[in-house]
Amino acid sequence: xxxxxxxxxxxxxxxxxxxxxxxxxxxxxxxxxxxxxxxxxxxxxxxxxxxxxxxxxxxxxxxxxxxxxxxxxxxxxxxxxxxxxxxxxxxxxxxxxxxxxxxxxxxxxxxxxxxxxxxxxxxxxxxxxxxxxxxxxxxxxxxxxxxxxxxxxxxxxxxxxxxxxxxxxxxxxxxxxxxxxxxxxxxxxxxxxxxxxxxxxxxxxxxxxxxxxxxxxxxxxxxxxxxxxxxxxxxxxxxxxxxxxxxxxxxxxxxxxxxxxxxxxxxxxxxxxxxxxxxxxxxxxxxxxxxxxxxxxxxxxxxxxxxxxxxxxxxxxxxxxxxxxxxxxxxxxxxxxxxxxxxxxxxxxxxxxxxxxxxxxxxxxxxxxxxxxxxxxxxxxxxxxxxxxxxxxxxxxxxxxxxxxxxxxxxxxxxxx
Numbered sequence: 001x002x003x004x005x006x007x008x009x010x011x012x013x014x015x016x017x018x019x020x021x022x023x024x025x026x027x028x029x030x031x032x033x034x035x036x037x038x039x040x041x042x043x044x045x046x047x048x049x050x051x052x053x054x055x056x057x058x059x060x061x062x063x064x065x066x067x068x069x070x071x072x073x074x075x076x077x078x079x080x081x082x083x084x085x086x087x088x089x090x091x092x093x094x095x096x097x098x099x100x101x102x103x104x105x106x107x108x109x110x111x112x113x114x115x116x117x118x119x120x121x122x123x124x125x126x127x128x129x130x131x132x133x134x135x136x137x138x139x140x141x142x143x144x145x146x147x148x149x150x151x152x153x154x155x156x157x158x159x160x161x162x163x164x165x166x167x168x169x170x171x172x173x174x175x176x177x178x179x180x181x182x183x184x185x186x187x188x189x190x191x192x193x194x195x196x197x198x199x200x201x202x203x204x205x206x207x208x209x210x211x212x213x214x215x216x217x218x219x220x221x222x223x224x225x226x227x228x229x230x231x232x233x234x235x236x237x238x239x240x241x242x243x244x245x246x247x248x249x250x251x252x253x254x255x256x257x258x259x260x261x262x263x264x265x266x267x268x269x270x271x272x273x274x275x276x277x278x279x280x281x282x283x284x285x286x287x288x289x290x291x292x293x294x295x296x297x298x299x300x301x302x303x304x305x306x307x308x309x310x311x312x313x314x315x316x317x318x319x320x321x322x323x324x325x326x327x328x329x330x331x332x333x334x335x336x337x338x339x340x341x342x343x344x345x346x347x348x349x350x351x352x353x354x355x356x357x358x359x360x361x362x363x364x365x366x367x368x369x370x371x372x373x374x375x376x377x378x379x380x381x382x383x384x385x386x387x388x389x390x391x392x393x394x395x396x397x398x399x400x401x402x403x404x405x406x407x408x409x410x411x412x413x414x415x416x417x
Contacts, residue, residue, distance in 0.1 A: 037223030289318030
């Protein structure tokens with residue numbers, strides 16, 4: 001196990017390059033299964049989740065090769081349809097493979113997926129959508145077995161706008177016979193990016209980013225070279241870091257349009273922010289309490305920035321209520337923040353936060369990806385020395401996190417325990 005050792009209390013200044021979006025790249029890797037031709041993904045971050053997905057592709061028989069930040073995938077000789085349990089349990093996004101593996105090989109076998117422990121996150125919507133497309137699904141002994149000789153388009157109404165289910169159904173439907181309509185679809189920017197990627201491969205996907213996505217199935221897809229969208233969650237993490245620690249930052253390769261809910265909250269607490277030509281500029285303010293932060297599907301406030309915003313609220317002037325509507329156990333970072341001197345009370349899905357002048361250094365533990373990032377920001381802003389243990393969670397979503405922070409002035413280093 002590794003940990004960060006952080007000496008807090010310094011402001012952050014400088015420029016930071018935002019990586020391609022983890023939550024965009026993972027479904028693109030699944031989409032690469034749909035063609036026998038070569039796929040190249042530019043600016044592909046070497047985070048743990050991506051590397052695990054690349055391993056899954058290799059197990060399926062795909063040739064993969066990283067050259068710098070460019071990942072090449074060649075599926076000409078791929079023939080396997082089973083995703084190993086050890087890899088599936090490491091990565092929730094392995095479930096994206098169901099739709100594309102079925103579409104490519106007519107069958108798929110996968111263990112129930114893993115990932116961060118932030119709630120139940122059932123995959124019922126994924127499976128019911130695939131059944132509507134004609135997939136026969138059996139579940140036994142922790143495995144999901146899917147068989148379908150011919151996918152057929154269908155009209156699918158999602159009970160809630162699940163990002164994963166929307167993407168999984170899209171991946172299967174692009175190779176189905178006839179038209180598929182997904183109603184109450186997720187609207188996240190990563191959905192739009194997946195549709196753009198598929199359309200560049202020869203698919204016919206319309207309406208991505210709206211509540212209704214229409215897909216006209218095609219018989220085959222071809223290779224593509226593609227650069228994914230930038231990571232709005234990493235960008236949001238650095239914006240919150242600036243608000244917590246003070247100073248001024250420039251975020252390069254950042255799309256402010258995808259962060260309007262966060263930017264609105266940061267402006268509420270007196271941060272000065274403007275965006276221009278793929279850059280976001282932020283100067284920290286007086287940290288007035290944001291009063292209410294409530295997560296909801298896009299374009300609402302992202303659940304993946306809730307932990308970081310909770311950490312920020314701990315040192316704002318006044319009181320804040322944070323409501324987590326999407327996941328039932330996404331306050332695992334709160335006891336660790338309390339160890340650093342935060343004043344937080346959790347009742348159900350709501351956290352009631354009373355701001356304190358500053359946090360104190362402490363030894364804390366990262367229980368999940370975004371909670372680990374939040375604790376890192378808290379330690380950088382705190383007085384004294386801190387450590388944040390179990391960096392395996394943070395490495396799932398942030399590439400070179402400590403190097404980027406150190407370049408901005410943070411006193412942070414990684415050590416092996």
